[in-house]
Amino acid sequence: MQVSNRLPLWAAAIFLTLTLAGCDEQRSLEPEAGQEAGEAGTDESDAGAAIAASVPDTEIFLADLAWQDSQPTISGLRNITQRVGYDNQPKFMPDGKSLVFSSIRDGKQSDVYRYLIADGQIVPYTQTSESEYSPTPIPGGEGISVVRVEADGTQRLWRFPAANANPVVLFSDVSGVGYHAWLSDSQAAMFIVADPAFLMIADQSDGARRKIAAGIGRSLARIPGDDALAFVNKDDEIAGQVIRYDLGDGSFAELISTPAGSEDFAWSRNGGLFMAEASSLNYWDGHADSQWQEVAGLPDEFAGRITRIDVSNEMDRLAFVAEVQ
Numbered sequence: 001m002q003v004s005n006r007l008p009l010w011a012a013a014i015f016l017t018l019t020l021a022g023c024d025e026q027r028s029l030e031p032e033a034g035q036e037a038g039e040a041g042t043d044e045s046d047a048g049a050a051i052a053a054s055v056p057d058t059e060i061f062l063a064d065l066a067w068q069d070s071q072p073t074i075s076g077l078r079n080i081t082q083r084v085g086y087d088n089q090p091k092f093m094p095d096g097k098s099l100v101f102s103s104i105r106d107g108k109q110s111d112v113y114r115y116l117i118a119d120g121q122i123v124p125y126t127q128t129s130e131s132e133y134s135p136t137p138i139p140g141g142e143g144i145s146v147v148r149v150e151a152d153g154t155q156r157l158w159r160f161p162a163a164n165a166n167p168v169v170l171f172s173d174v175s176g177v178g179y180h181a182w183l184s185d186s187q188a189a190m191f192i193v194a195d196p197a198f199l200m201i202a203d204q205s206d207g208a209r210r211k212i213a214a215g216i217g218r219s220l221a222r223i224p225g226d227d228a229l230a231f232v233n234k235d236d237e238i239a240g241q242v243i244r245y246d247l248g249d250g251s252f253a254e255l256i257s258t259p260a261g262s263e264d265f266a267w268s269r270n271g272g273l274f275m276a277e278a279s280s281l282n283y284w285d286g287h288a289d290s291q292w293q294e295v296a297g298l299p300d301e302f303a304g305r306i307t308r309i310d311v312s313n314e315m316d317r318l319a320f321v322a323e324v325q
Helices: 009-020 047-052
Strands: 059-068 071-079 086-092 098-104 110-116 121-124 131-137 144-149 155-160 168-170 177-182 187-192 198-203 209-214 216-222 228-233 241-246 252-257 265-267 273-277 280-284 305-311 317-323
Touching: 059 086, 071 280, 086 131, 086 305, 086 317, 098 131, 110 144, 131 177, 144 177, 155 177, 177 216, 187 216, 198 216, 209 241, 216 265, 228 265, 265 305, 273 305, 280 305
Parallel strands: 110 131
Antiparallel strands: 059 071, 059 317, 086 098, 098 110, 110 121, 131 144, 144 155, 155 168, 177 187, 187 198, 198 209, 216 228, 228 241, 241 252, 265 273, 273 280, 305 317
């Protein structure tokens, strides 16, 4: 993957902002709890119910993904949730046979559900009195991690070793977690709810806590085949930049401008990147001299605004969230 080697001006601004804020790399932070485990704050004692009342009506769509001349096309698009309410944040499980997602089904709090692709069955993965969001398979291990909104509104990262198993808190000193991505089986990148939101990398093996950048978007992901993390810089409200953060030397590089108004992305294992703009799905092949190309195959009548996206490990399926018109 080719990237710019220059140090962008925003990176210097991030460094200055974190320095002036007195950001100690080992300091524990407790930002305010937020909407959909990551956004607008709330003072409600029942944090899960407060979030449930404010999240959008969304659906999850699943499509078959094919490749020709290194370009993707989709087919067989189907709505796998088909109900009024919040269904969001889909993630394929490593074997590609199912995906997990967050869903509010009782009007009180969010649980994680699992969609079985072979027969279309939806089964509970968590059934708790707390809210669980952002279900994510844990690399090299069993189960999933979630952002859990605890009874007092604290947001931390938890691990469920299996469906309906007893969960275990991860990085217990880090609260205000909105979203996360695994960089290894012990290291996680986390979106921390603050003003502005910032990126923290935490490591279970040595207890390190590093604050990396401020003013970030909610999508975080390790770049396939690269020792690097991707996130979106949201300094520009119109079109931000997808940023590559080198996990080895700590350098930043701009990869490509985001489609207007977009912050959610998904990498495919071949090093390509998917993002959406309104109701169109776009793909970038990862080369510095390339631009976004619209992905063919969405039905002409599809009119939903696409947000979260995920691609299976085998690159044969794609899931996305849409607010259906």
